[in-house]
Structures are given as C-alpha cells and as structure tokens.
Amino acid sequence: MTTFTDLLSRAAQAYSRAEYSTALELAQAAAAAATQPFQQIEACELQMRAQHARGMYDQVLTLWRNVQVLLAEVEQTGAVPPGERLRMEERVLNTLAASQRLYGDLSSALETRHRQLALGQQIDERAAQSEALNGIAVIYASLGEFARAIPYLEQALAFQRDLGDVRQICRMLSNLADLHLHVDQVETALNLARQAWEQLSQVDQHGDPQVTTQIHYILAEAYSRTGQFSQARAAFEEALRLAELYRTPRTWIDACSRYADFLLRQGQHGRALTLLRRAIAVSAAMGASTPWIYELYRQLAVVCEAMGDCPAALEAYREYQRLQVVIFNTESDARLRQVEARFRAEAAEREAKFFRQQAEAAQKQRELDLRYFERLTQLKDELLATASHDLKNPIASIRMTADLLRWMIDPRFHDYLDRITRQVDWINQLIGSILELAKLETGRALNIEPTSLTQLIKHCVSMFQTQAEAREITLTAELPDTPITIRIDALLISRALDNLISNALKYTLPGGSVRVTAAISGEQVQVSVIDTWIGIPEEAIDRIFERFYRVMGDQDTEIEGTGLGLTIARTIIEQHGGQIGVSSALGQGSTFYFTLPLA
Ligand code: ADP
Secondary structure (H helix, E strand, C coil), X not given: CHHHHHHHHHHHHHHHCCCHHHHHHHHHHHHHHCCCHHHHHHHHHHHHHHHHHCCCHHHHHHHHHHHHXXXXXXXXXXXXXXXXXXXXXXXXXXXXXXXXXXXXCHHHHHHHHHHHHHHHHHCCCHHHHHHHHHHXXXXXXXXXXXXXXXXXXXXXXXXXXXXXXXXXXXXXXXXXXXXXXXXXXXXXXXXXXXXXXXXXXXXXXCCCHHHHHHHHHHHHHHHHHCCCHHHHHHHHHHHHHHHHHHCCHHHHHHHHHXXXXXXXXXXXXXXXXXXXXXXXXXXXXXXXXXXXHHHHHHHHHHHHHHCCCHHHHHHHHXXXXXXXXXXXXXXXXXXXHHHHHHHHHHHHHHHHHHHHHHHHHHHHHHHHHHHHHHHHHHHHHHHHHHHHHHHHHHHHHHXXXXXXXXXXXXXXXXXXXXXXXXXXXXXXXXXXXXXXXXXXXXXXXXXXXXXXXXXXXXXXXHHHHHHHHHCCCEEXXXXXXXXXXXXXXXXXXXXXXXXXXXXXXXXXXXXXXXXXXXXXECCEEEEEEECCCCCXXXXXXXXXXXXXCCCXXXXXXXXXXXXXXXXXXXXXXXXXXXXXXXXXXXXXXXXXXXXXXXX
C-alpha cells in the first residue's frame, strides 16, 4: 500500500516536472504494486497522461481498454462510492479524448468529450465540464470548423473564470486566440493571447508547458499577421525553446510548422528547411499515426522549390502525396466505418420500430379477435336458446300427434306411424346432439366437483342394464376395490361414458359381452369400454371421432346413429385434460378408453 502511494506520488511529481518517461516508469511500477482495481485505475490514468505527453497516442488507447475493464470491476464490486468512480472515469476520458483527437479519430474524440461533459454534469463539476467543452471546441477546430468551435470555448472559459483557475483560464484564452486567428480576427486574437500571457506571467509560467509554448506561437503568428515581424520571430523562437525545454513534441512540431510558414514568407528558406526536416524526423519518431506529417512534407516541398532544389521538392511532393493518400484512406476508412455504424444503428432502430408496430398491430388484432369471439359466443348462445325452443317444440308436437293418431287410425296403417315416429326420434336425437356439442364447444365452465368415479361407472352401467339384457349382452363393470375419487364434472363424464357404452352395445351381437373397467396408472385413471363384435376398419380409426363420421359397413348402416356421440365424448374428455382413444380388431371387438388426470 505504502509502495503504491509512494510510487504514484513520485510519478505525479515527475509528470509535473515534465519528466514524462520517468513519470511513466514510476506509474507502471505503481500499477504493478496496486492491490485494488481503483488503484490500478489511478496508476493507469497517470500512465495515459505520460504517454499522451510523449505523443504515444496508440499506447493511451491501449491503456484505456485496461481502464474500461477496471472501471466495470469497480462498479460491480462497489469498492468505491459512485461519485468517486465517475470522477475517476472523467479524468481518464479527458486524456483519452485528447489522444483520440491527435490520433486522428475525431469522431471517437467527440463522443468521448460528450461523455465527459455528461459525467461532469452528473458529478456537478465545472472544471470537468469546462474541460469537455474546451475539448469539443478543439475537435471542431481540427475539422476546420473554427466559427462553430468559438462558442464552446467561450462557455468553457466562462466556467474557468468562475472557478478562478488562472492556468486553465490562460489555456482557454490561448485556445480562443488561436480560433480567432483562424477566422481572421487577428486583433482579437492578439488581445486574447496577450491577456493569457499577462495572467500566466503573474503565476508560475512553467505550470503548463504546452500552454506557455502555445501562447508564444499564437502571439508570434498574430504579430506576423499584423506586420510586427521582429516580435513575431522572437515569439516563435521562444515557443520553440520552451517546447524543447519541456519536451512537448507535439507543441514543438506545431510551433515549427507555423514558424516555417513565417520564415518562408520572410524568405529565410534555410532555417525553414532545417526546422521542417527536424519536425518530420520528430513526427516519424512519434509513430506512423501522426496525421499532420504529410502537411510538413508539403511545406518542405514549397521551401525546397523556393530554394530551387527541384529534386528535393519533387521528392517531398511525392512523399506528401503518398502520405496524403495513406492518411486520407485511413481517415475515409474511419469515416466509412462511422457511416456504417450509423447506418447499422439506424437500421436497428428502424427494425425495432417495425417490430414495435407489428407487436402493437398483433395486440390490436388479438383484441379485435377477442371481441369478435365474445360476440360469436353470444350469437351462438342466442342461437342455441332459439334453436332448442324453435326446433324441439314442433318435433315434440309431431311426436305427440303421431302417438295420438295411433288411437284413431286403422292398425293396418300403424306401420306408417312407426316410420314417422322413428324418423322423428332420430331427428330429435340429432338435434339434441348438435345442440349438446354446440353447447360444449362454447367453452362453458365445467362444474368440477370431487366425484367417486367408481360410483359413477356403476351408475352408468346400471342405466344400460335393461337395454343390454334385451339384446342378450352381458354388461359388467370391473372396478378396483378401492374407490377412485376424482375432480370432474360428473354429469359430463357420465355423458361421455354413456356414449361409449351405448355404442358398445349397439355394435355388439347378442350373446356378446361389454365390459367397463377402470384402473389407475401413474398420475391418471383409465376407463375402458370393451366390446366383442364388429370392430372398426383400420382406415376409419383415425376418423371416427370426427363429427358426423360413421363407418359405412354392411352392418353399420342398419344401426341408427348420428355420428356425433364420439365427438361429444372427445370434447368432454379433452375439456377435462384427458385423452380418448380406441384400439380395435375388425370382427373381434373394440376397446374405447379415456384417461383423466387424477390431480
Ligand atoms: P353414432 O351415433 O353413429 O354411433 P358415434 O360418433 O358414436 O356416432 O360413432 C361414430 C362411428 O364410430 C359409428 O358410426 C361407428 O361406425 C363407429 N363406432 C363407434 N363405436 C363403435 C364400437 N364400439 N364398435 C364399432 N364401431 C364403433
């Protein structure tokens, strides 16, 4: 712990003395000695600043990736209060954004600055907000949008004036002066730069090497543009000296480039040439990722040309062109990626919107369906009520009239009456079945009650006993000794079982037998009705539960039926969460069974 704190504070001291390599080494040692993720973040942050000052922007980006992981870790463990964590993140973002800009990735830099601004607002820190606003202005300036940059910078400056941090005020004044130079407001620029220099002179001039250097070359340029050439030259030389002293390569290159332009205009080609060659060498040493290097070659070419050194000019132009293509390609690649990313984001947004609309439409449709279904159910109920009344009454009256006629007419004609009554009975049965099925299908709530299934079966069987005896069929119930109690709608289950027993009796020859069994298997009970005659052809097995389906065999046609009994039974069983089925051998018999869940 002590080692970490000690190393970190020594690193910070080295950094403030502009000894960036030493600062870096110490910060790396501190990171190695850190025992907590948040300590590692602190050490990384200092490394990032040191690397940034050394112009090693790609190293800054690598460090940032580590910090991201560490930040997530800190957030997850909650080892540090949220406010402190956000403050840490803000500090890191500050260096990151600066490096991203100098690395040439302006859109990422802009994004980082906006995130920094948001964090600054969140933790209510003006310094952070001012830093972010200043950063945004600098990015716009890098894009050549100077006029757009100015208001951001003015706002940043206002924050700093509130805070009273002289060094920061000077930095922003100097930046603002630079912007005014770009929009050709040279007098304003000169004023601002002078203000900056005066204020800085009152405090420690060496506080911020970059600012001190920058103020000088901005002053120099302003002097040069207002025709004060000797002052300009002196200021440029001072800028270079300071940049060299503080070893801030990027600022030094900036100063060189501007000074070279000045020297060229002044006809001092030799000095311009030396400076540009050195600037190119320094840029190259900083890495291939220095986007401004081609600009230095252009200046070099112009100087060489002015000096009459055509081969050197040609070579410099070629290099300028080559680098420009490379850098523009890299830039346009980056831009392409940005456009692509934006396009993907927009597409995703569109897709999300589309799905949202679809979901809403589906929901609306469901509501409409529901309302339609409700209306349909209502209509069906009304129809059922009317149909039962309007159909059943006239049929009952026909049946009654036929019965009365039997007393009045010659018995020779009774045969006709019999036919009428048979047909009326059949129609009555058909209408009864249709209405019953319709009622079941409207999905009326079941009247579920605990019921003794064994009792229920015994009762159903007893109801068919007379009919069985009349047909000389042995009808038996084979039930387990322990009664089975189950939660069902007893009336409906009786109805289903009645249908199966009635069918079994209908399709069994006299002398045959019909057995009704019940057995528990696992979580359910199975009830079977086993008969001993006609059987069902294989091709019909799958269809007999369909409504109105009847097997058209020689014997069946003789047997009356509506083709609805099994459909009704299946509906009832399925409404109870059970299953119905059949196994059959033609000419030998069928076993109809249904299962019901016990729970
Ligand atoms: P139906 O009123 O015609 O009996 P169902 O829906 O009850 O109507 O039965 C449909 C058809 O299934 C019957 O017409 C008959 O062909 C066949 N079927 C039903 N039960 C049996 C059985 N136990 N043995 C043979 N065939 C049967």
